[in-house]
Amino acid sequence: MSDYAVVGHSVYRKDAVQKATGQVLHVGNIEMPGMLHVAVLRSPYPHARIAGIDKARAQALAGVAAVLTGADVAAMPGVDPCFGPAFRDQPILAIDRVLHIGDPVVAVAALDRRLAEDALQLVDIDYEPLPPILDVLEAVKPEAPVLHPKLRPAGTFADLAHVRAGQSSNVCYHFKLRKGDVEKAFAEADRVFEDTFRSPPAQHVPMEPHVTLAYLDENQRINVWSATQTPSYVRTELSAIFGLPMSRIRVRVPYLGGGYGAKLYAKLEPLVTALALVTRRPVRYALTREEEFVTITKHGVVAKLKTAVKDGTITGRKCEVYWDTGAYAEIGPRIVHKSGYTSAGPYRMPNVWIDGYCVYTNKPPAGAFRGFGVPQVIWAYDSQMDIIARALGADPVEFRLRHALDEGEEFATGTPVQAFGLKPSIKQAAEAIEWSKPRPAKRGTKARGKGIAAGVKAVLTPSISGAIVTLSADGSVNILSSTVEMGQGAETMMAQIVAEELGVAFEQVHIVQPDTDITPYDTITAGSRSTYHMGNAVRMAAAKIKTELFAIVASKLEVNPEDLVARGARIYVRGSPERGMRISEAFLAKFGSLGTTLTGEAICQTMAMPMDPETGQSEKCTEYWFPSATAVELEVDTETGQVSILKFFAVGDAGTAINPKHCEQQLLGSAITHLGLTLFEEMVFDEGRLLNGSLLDYQIASVKDMPEDFRSIVVEVPHESGPFGAKGVGETGALTVSAAIANAVEDATGARIRELPLTPEKILRHLSALKPPRPAGKR
Amino acid sequence: MLEVLRDRLKLWSVREGCGVGACGTCTVLIDGRPVSSCLLLATRVAGREVVTVEGISQDGRLHFIQEAFIEQRALQCGYCTPGFILSVKALLEENPDPTEAEVREYLSGNLCRCAGYADILRAVRAAQEKIRSRTTGDQPKKQ
Numbered sequence: 001m002s003d004y005a006v007v008g009h010s011v012y013r014k015d016a017v018q019k020a021t022g023q024v025l026h027v028g029n030i031e032m033p034g035m036l037h038v039a040v041l042r043s044p045y046p047h048a049r050i051a052g053i054d055k056a057r058a059q060a061l062a063g064v065a066a067v068l069t070g071a072d073v074a075a076m077p078g079v080d081p082c083f084g085p086a087f088r089d090q091p092i093l094a095i096d097r098v099l100h101i102g103d104p105v106v107a108v109a110a111l112d113r114r115l116a117e118d119a120l121q122l123v124d125i126d127y128e129p130l131p132p133i134l135d136v137l138e139a140v141k142p143e144a145p146v147l148h149p150k151l152r153p154a155g156t157f158a159d160l161a162h163v164r165a166g167q168s169s170n171v172c173y174h175f176k177l178r179k180g181d182v183e184k185a186f187a188e189a190d191r192v193f194e195d196t197f198r199s200p201p202a203q204h205v206p207m208e209p210h211v212t213l214a215y216l217d218e219n220q221r222i223n224v225w226s227a228t229q230t231p232s233y234v235r236t237e238l239s240a241i242f243g244l245p246m247s248r249i250r251v252r253v254p255y256l257g258g259g260y261g262a263k264l265y266a267k268l269e270p271l272v273t274a275l276a277l278v279t280r281r282p283v284r285y286a287l288t289r290e291e292e293f294v295t296i297t298k299h300g301v302v303a304k305l306k307t308a309v310k311d312g313t314i315t316g317r318k319c320e321v322y323w324d325t326g327a328y329a330e331i332g333p334r335i336v337h338k339s340g341y342t343s344a345g346p347y348r349m350p351n352v353w354i355d356g357y358c359v360y361t362n363k364p365p366a367g368a369f370r371g372f373g374v375p376q377v378i379w380a381y382d383s384q385m386d387i388i389a390r391a392l393g394a395d396p397v398e399f400r401l402r403h404a405l406d407e408g409e410e411f412a413t414g415t416p417v418q419a420f421g422l423k424p425s426i427k428q429a430a431e432a433i434e435w436s437k438p439r440p441a442k443r444g445t446k447a448r449g450k451g452i453a454a455g456v457k458a459v460l461t462p463s464i465s466g467a468i469v470t471l472s473a474d475g476s477v478n479i480l481s482s483t484v485e486m487g488q489g490a491e492t493m494m495a496q497i498v499a500e501e502l503g504v505a506f507e508q509v510h511i512v513q514p515d516t517d518i519t520p521y522d523t524i525t526a527g528s529r530s531t532y533h534m535g536n537a538v539r540m541a542a543a544k545i546k547t548e549l550f551a552i553v554a555s556k557l558e559v560n561p562e563d564l565v566a567r568g569a570r571i572y573v574r575g576s577p578e579r580g581m582r583i584s585e586a587f588l589a590k591f592g593s594l595g596t597t598l599t600g601e602a603i604c605q606t607m608a609m610p611m612d613p614e615t616g617q618s619e620k621c622t623e624y625w626f627p628s629a630t631a632v633e634l635e636v637d638t639e640t641g642q643v644s645i646l647k648f649f650a651v652g653d654a655g656t657a658i659n660p661k662h663c664e665q666q667l668l669g670s671a672i673t674h675l676g677l678t679l680f681e682e683m684v685f686d687e688g689r690l691l692n693g694s695l696l697d698y699q700i701a702s703v704k705d706m707p708e709d710f711r712s713i714v715v716e717v718p719h720e721s722g723p724f725g726a727k728g729v730g731e732t733g734a735l736t737v738s739a740a741i742a743n744a745v746e747d748a749t750g751a752r753i754r755e756l757p758l759t760p761e762k763i764l765r766h767l768s769a770l771k772p773p774r775p776a777g778k779r
Numbered sequence: 780m781l782e783v784l785r786d787r788l789k790l791w792s793v794r795e796g797c798g799v800g801a802c803g804t805c806t807v808l809i810d811g812r813p814v815s816s817c818l819l820l821a822t823r824v825a826g827r828e829v830v831t832v833e834g835i836s837q838d839g840r841l842h843f844i845q846e847a848f849i850e851q852r853a854l855q856c857g858y859c860t861p862g863f864i865l866s867v868k869a870l871l872e873e874n875p876d877p878t879e880a881e882v883r884e885y886l887s888g889n890l891c892r893c894a895g896y897a898d899i900l901r902a903v904r905a906a907q908e909k910i911r912s913r914t915t916g917d918q919p920k921k922q
Binding site for chain 1: 791792793794795796797798799801802804831832833836841845848849852854855856857858859860861864882883884886887888889890891892893894895896897898899900
């Protein structure tokens with residue numbers, strides 16, 4: 001237990017009671033007089049030209065307020081019909097062409113959803129199908145047709161300042177890292193390992209699908225309620241699209257029924273706002289689950305790794321990583337950049353070459369997914385770490401520990417690592433799974449094995465979080481923050497930090513939910529950044545108030561403000577609690593009136609040194625790192641290929657845990673989600689058509705998939721500039737699951753699978769390929 | 780049924796997650812049995828008892844299963860929580876002392892993408908404990 005009164009304690013969530021009673025506010029519960037409902041006609045072709053749209057009959061249907069096409073949106077005065085966080089490549093509704101099955105083409109706003117759906121039946125669209133590009137490796141060939149011949153960088157985010165206009169291929173962003181001389185390393189190597197790893201597109205499946213409500217208020221300002229992880233960004237984007245001052249746009253976000261990256265950047269907001277502007281009525285659009293499947297996905301990735309080994313040590317690695325970003329870039333370039341520079345792993349190697357390609361295809365757009373692309377690259381590099389260790393006859397845990405970067409050593413980017421609990425995470429994982437104990441012999445058809453994987457993610461840098469804290473004379477507090485509560489416990493974290501800083505009770509702190517009229521700018525609620533960035537912002541804002549309070553008390557009691565402490569809703573001299581004042585007394589001393597307030601505002605802005613565009617080198621590429629390790633013990637039925645996870649340990653370095661229980665929940669929850677992604681989740685496409693686009697056909701982990709024995713282990717390596725030493729932990733548990741399970745499958749059966757998910761069919765196929773028994777050590 | 784509960788009766792604890800009866804966020808109890816309300820025609824439940832989470836707390840006092848979920852922190856985003864609580868209520872009324880395997884089987888129709896299943900399993904055990912101590916007259920253990 002910490003020395004702090006609130007920080008480091010597992011206090012209960014702020015929102016527990018309203019969630020247990022079902023009374024929590026979601027966008028889907030908000031109703032307004034005269035509100036219209038939306039249905040959208042979507043492309044049945046992966047790639048086609050729109051030759052004509054006849055919407056007259058739909059428009060004539062009673063109860064239909066608007067039937068909108070891409071041409072209608074483009075004709076709205078002052079409107080930019082395209083949006084996107086990296087490139088403005090995505091039209092609000094399709095203009096002249098469609099680029100994936102599910103691309104929105106016509107939107108209807110009507111008195112109710114069924115009526116809107118009926119109206120869509122009356123719309124006739126004439127398509128001329130074009131040949132689609134459905135494979136990421138086909139899309140990069142020089143002869144492939146270019147899907148986006150002209151690209152406009154969005155210019156919204158500082159960390160994407162390097163994306164460039166102009167386009168001569170389907171690669172919309174190419175990340176490069178060059179360190180040392182990798183070809184020399186291959187030439188001098190004793191052994192060279194070459195492997196290709198694949199991971200499929202997948203779904204976020206927040207239980208609450210996307211939903212947005214927009215209306216014009218009495219000032220004709222645009223008001224939006226949306227289930228988004230990025231209220232500040234949505235305001236900026238709507239301002240850019242509709243050519244309005246940001247002060248004329250208000251975005252509010254209540255609790256989210258999960259996000260996991262699906263609800264980042266603009267999704268439904270541009271369309272719903274356009275419909276509200278056209279109809280002058282409130283409009284709400286809630287996606288069906290089937291629409292959700294074609295709205296945003298997790299990137300499918302092909303990663304080719306080539307690794308040089310000399311004298312049992314890795315000397316160089318070349319990574320070629322192809323990211324299928326689908327029909328629109330979405331945030332793909334940021335993912336390819338941030339995950340790109342970690343593609344070779346957190347291991348010591350003098351020579352590294354990385355090419356990461358963000359590639360357009362005629363599939364639904366891919367975006368951020370809990371882990372931001374890093375699970376896909378760790379799947380590749382930490383599967384290969386095991387392959388190499390086994391081929392060399394080295395112990396996989398010892399092999400990782402021997403190569404793992406130590407504090408202060410340079411990452412492949414040339415950035416020294418800091419607060420880097422990688423080795424402790426690997427060691428704790430190995431200890432939990434009793435790595436050194438011998439495996440039990442195969443019983444019947446059941447083969448047992450253990451697996452470990454490790455890896456690291458770096459936080460998005462630069463980024464910005466602003467916060468305002470208001471202390472009232474009675475010692476109660478309001479926090480104004482644009483951090484979105486989507487289940488991760490951010491509200492509780494902020495309240496704990498501010499309660500600690502001001503010495504007030506946790507229960508006295510209220511969080512004002514994101515509202516761009518009153519809550520300051522925040523880059524994004526994602527990427528395990530809120531505890532560090534917003535935690536620092538609310539702490540600094542509270543500290544400013546504390547400084548004012550101390551000045552009041554110091555002058556009143558004639559003491560030095562530096563000797564004062566705030567605790568128990570009192571300000572007193574350290575070591576002499578009787579020499580002090582209640583917060584309420586300090587307020588009365590200053591203002592002489594009841595109900596007064598003190599306000600503090602602060603911004604936490606992290607900075608990076610821009611990377612060299614040719615070599616990816618930077619003295620500081622990130623503000624902090626979160627190391628992860630997973631350990632599993634499993635059983636494979638060699639007759640059916642079925643995997644049963646017996647023991648499962650999710651290990652991660654969170655820095656100081658502000659709320660240890662919530663850190664454990666984040667580690668385990670993200671890990672169990674990725675257990676499902678590893679064993680069975682996959683969006684299956686045939687000719688660009690999704691074959692399993694509903695929850696009947698697309699399975700996610702249920703309580704039945706929980707291992708028998710599981711635990712999360714929080715490693716705490718404090719960060720010197722984190723709030724109370726905290727970093728972030730929202731994605732850490734997700735990062736290393738897939739490789740750990742594949743490594744355990746090989747440990748159990750000898751089958752090495754390089755393509756996710758690890759289905760029974762694949763395992764059986766590999767097992768039958770192993771007969772006759774594979775020659776030892778041959779690759 | 781889901782549309783009647785939400786759009787007409789404004790019972791917001793009942794939520795659509797998939798529309799095909801696969802996720803459990805729209806679970807309601809019909810004569811005590813958990814049912815996916817998205818698959819049910821409202822006319823089919825004429826004369827039968829329909830219970831949502833709004834109906835299980837009395838006079839502002841939480842139901843003991845709700846308390847167990849809060850005490851065991853068995854909720855994160857909370858979207859699936861009402862459905863889980865109703866399924867647990869039906870389970871424990873059918874079988875006050877289920878085995879772990881029976882709990883897992885019974886709750887497999889409710890999905891949680893925060894994957895807080897470990898906490899949910901603990902909440903079920905805590906609720907079982909509450910029933911046990913109630914029937915034996917003991918006070919529930921302080922969490």
